[in-house]
Amino acid sequence: MSNIDKATVAKIARLARIKIEDEKLEPLAGELNNILGWVEQLGEVNTDDIQPMSSVVDAKLRWRQDEVNDGDKADSVLKNAPNAEYGFFAVPKVIE
Amino acid sequence: MSSYRIQGATADWEVVIGLEVHAQVISNAKLFSGAATEFGAEPNAQVSLVDAAMPGMLPTINGECVRQAVRTGLALGAQINKFSVFDRKNYFYADLPQGYQISQFKHPVVGEGTIVLDLDEGASKEVGVERIHLEQDAGKSMHDQHPQFTYVDLNRSGVALMEIVSMPDMRSPEEAGAYLTKLRTILRYIGTCDGNMEQGSMRADVNVSVRKVGDPLGTRCEIKNVNSIRFVRQAIEVEARRQVDIIEAGGTIDQETRLFDPNKGETRSMRSKEEAHDYRYFPDPDLLPLEFDDAFIEAARDSLPELPDEKKSRFMQALGLNDYSAGVLVAEKEASEFFETLVAEVAKATKKDAADVAVKASNWLTGDLFGALNKAGKTIAETPVSAAQGAELLALIEDNTISGRIAKDVFEIMFETGKDAGAIVEEKGLKQVSDTGEIEKIIDDIIAANPNQLEQYRAGKDKLLGFFVGQVMKATQGKANPGVVNKLLKPKLDG
Numbered sequence: 265m266s267n268i269d270k271a272t273v274a275k276i277a278r279l280a281r282i283k284i285e286d287e288k289l290e291p292l293a294g295e296l297n298n299i300l301g302w303v304e305q306l307g308e309v310n311t312d313d314i315q316p317m318s319s320v321v322d323a324k325l326r327w328r329q330d331e332v333n334d335g336d337k338a339d340s341v342l343k344n345a346p347n348a349e350y351g352f353f354a355v356p357k358v359i360e
Numbered sequence: 361m362s363s364y365r366i367q368g369a370t371a372d373w374e375v376v377i378g379l380e381v382h383a384q385v386i387s388n389a390k391l392f393s394g395a396a397t398e399f400g401a402e403p404n405a406q407v408s409l410v411d412a413a414m415p416g417m418l419p420t421i422n423g424e425c426v427r428q429a430v431r432t433g434l435a436l437g438a439q440i441n442k443f444s445v446f447d448r449k450n451y452f453y454a455d456l457p458q459g460y461q462i463s464q465f466k467h468p469v470v471g472e473g474t475i476v477l478d479l480d481e482g483a484s485k486e487v488g489v490e491r492i493h494l495e496q497d498a499g500k501s502m503h504d505q506h507p508q509f510t511y512v513d514l515n516r517s518g519v520a521l522m523e524i525v526s527m528p529d530m531r532s533p534e535e536a537g538a539y540l541t542k543l544r545t546i547l548r549y550i551g552t553c554d555g556n557m558e559q560g561s562m563r564a565d566v567n568v569s570v571r572k573v574g575d576p577l578g579t580r581c582e583i584k585n586v587n588s589i590r591f592v593r594q595a596i597e598v599e600a601r602r603q604v605d606i607i608e609a610g611g612t613i614d615q616e617t618r619l620f621d622p623n624k625g626e627t628r629s630m631r632s633k634e635e636a637h638d639y640r641y642f643p644d645p646d647l648l649p650l651e652f653d654d655a656f657i658e659a660a661r662d663s664l665p666e667l668p669d670e671k672k673s674r675f676m677q678a679l680g681l682n683d684y685s686a687g688v689l690v691a692e693k694e695a696s697e698f699f700e701t702l703v704a705e706v707a708k709a710t711k712k713d714a715a716d717v718a719v720k721a722s723n724w725l726t727g728d729l730f731g732a733l734n735k736a737g738k739t740i741a742e743t744p745v746s747a748a749q750g751a752e753l754l755a756l757i758e759d760n761t762i763s764g765r766i767a768k769d770v771f772e773i774m775f776e777t778g779k780d781a782g783a784i785v786e787e788k789g790l791k792q793v794s795d796t797g798e799i800e801k802i803i804d805d806i807i808a809a810n811p812n813q814l815e816q817y818r819a820g821k822d823k824l825l826g827f828f829v830g831q832v833m834k835a836t837q838g839k840a841n842p843g844v845v846n847k848l849l850k851p852k853l854d855g
Contacts, residue, residue: 279638281452318445318649325648329388330424334394334408341404341412341514350500351403352511355454359503359510 268296361708366570368604373570375600378528382521383553384497384561385428388666391496391520392419392462393523399559401590413457418646425520426502426650427855429469429494430551430660432522435550435667436489438473440657444493446647449639455499455512463523464493475526475546476669477538482683484731487539497521505826522553528577533593540564540589541691545668548588549693555586564592568599570607578603579613582721583620583627584594595620599627670694672796679703679718688726694740698747699725705751717758724754728768732775744778745771753781765838766790794841796848799832801803802840806831817853828853 270289273296277284284292342348347355367374393410409416433440445467448460471493477485481626499517503510524543530536539549544555544562556564564587569580583599586592598620603613617637618627666674668690675686702725706717729750733743738808753771762770762785773784787793793799806828807814817824832845 269403275638279450282559294438297388316643318643319643323648325650326420327426328389328394328420330389331421332389332394332396334389334410335396335406336411338402338404338407340409341407349506349509349511351405352505352513353404353454354506355510355512357503357510358501 377530378564378567381524382563385520387424390518403855404516433470436473439471444469444650446644463495468493487529531598570603701747709755
């Protein structure tokens with residue numbers, strides 16, 4: 265059985281950059297445990313020698329040719345950026 | 361082969377090294393989008409909405425990048441996996457707009473292979489390659505352009521990388537250097553990566569641990585993003601020393617990521633990145649498994665050129681070069697191509713077999729031309745003397761038009777002016793004098809002018825033969841055929 269505690273919820277939230285108030289951590293741990301417990305019912309099925317299913321439809325990965333047919337749209341790319349300067353995204357300084 | 365050991369206070373220590381090389385794949389378009397890969401464009405000009413991770417954009421794989429990874433695997437004699445899977449490697453950084461890198465974790469496209477290192481004095485060593493997988497490169501952050509902001513350029517975002525992971529088989533900085541050199545040579549031969557470490561199209565992460573000889577593996581540290589072969593060697597030296605000092609002082613090594621600072625000659629911890637190491641890999645739901653058939657692999661194999669090791673043994677066996685010369689010539693694709701053209705042209709001009717002129721051609725190329733290029737700070741691609749021009753010069757020596765000594769002077773002029781050898785010889789009147797009559801007359805004059813030396817020679821001072829040869833060469837400004845001079849001079853001196 266999965267057992268997600270408060271600390272694990274806080275860690276996952278931090279890794280996903282989601283802000284969660286302290287008092288919400290305990291209830292969320294309960295909810296996540298319920299969800300995982302429900303999914304874990306699948307563990308009862310014998311899956312020996314069964315390949316993981318990668319798609320529900322019978323399709324193959326689509327390939328593209330090695331052609332340059334996109335790009336040259338810096339304005340569109342930068343349009344939603346909170347800040348852009350000289351064609352660059354300008355973000356708060358992130359250096360070690 | 362001598363072993364590399366770090367002298368500790370208590371024992372001799374062995375260093376264990378593994379390398380992860382990120383090699384940018386040569387392709388026109390990116391791994392999952394149609395944006396260009398070219399280096400040096402205006403910021404964000406080569407970015408599609410896929411690379412910028414706009415909502416709803418879907419990746420579509422570029423077949424050429426797959427083919428290049430397969431070709432690389434084949435060149436390393438590696439297992440090719442006809443079924444592989446793309447995963448998401450999750451972390452946050454400003455130059456990674458998706459919030460994850462599409463990579464391959466559990467099922468890489470290429471499995472185990474081998475690289476043969478060329479070490480000193482003809483020694484070699486096999487190093488295992490554990491795997492090669494395909495993944496996206498990140499964008500580029502510039503921290504020094506503005507006091508408050510980091511500037512981000514996504515042109516590199518989504519360019520295909522091959523991550524080539526070695527086994528921990530290397531035991532010295534020299535072996536790690538030889539591994540990178542050899543890998544780069546192979547990638548350049550087959551044209552899957554330009555191997556340019558200064559531009560960042562090839563980068564190395566170095567895993568280093570130490571142990572007493574015979575002990576199990578120690579805890580390793582990973583030195584990130586070292587960008588030259590020289591720095592890789594230096595980083596290993598200082599990191600191994602650091603680890604030995606800690607262990608001998610009673611401490612333990614923390615498994616961590618470190619940075620090499622070439623200015624200070626030290627490695628230091630990047631602790632702040634530790635938490636980001638929880639990558640939470642899972643199969644990318646936007647991409648079905650990567651599959652191809654045997655025909656795809658065979659077509660990739662057929663497209664491979666002669667590889668450096670094959671070329672080297674052909675140079676040795678078919679052309680009679682020694683191990684050292686053959687190694688020097690195949691180390692760079694351009695040099696080996698220059699050599700092959702040179703030999704073919706000399707053979708054609710002199711109507712001799714390639715095998716009969718190859719050693720002389722190799723000596724001239726590795727000695728005279730490489731020496732001059734080195735002095736001028738030029739690469740073989742920038743040589744002012746072409747292979748055809750070099751061949752003309754060598755052919756002039758072969759057919760006795762000029763002596764080897766004069767050829768050196770002619771070459772110097774060729775290198776400076778780019779003129780042809782024949783034209784220089786004609787212009788400066790440097791043709792070798794092989795006319796017996798003419799040389800005989802000069803010899804007679806010199807003997808007549810030096811009666812004392814002649815007497816001493818005849819009294820048993822053999823060394824004076826050299827004096828007379830020198831005088832003849834001086835009188836002919838070096839143009840007398842030395843063979844003819846020797847043949848004529850000796851009987852006359854002996855009387």
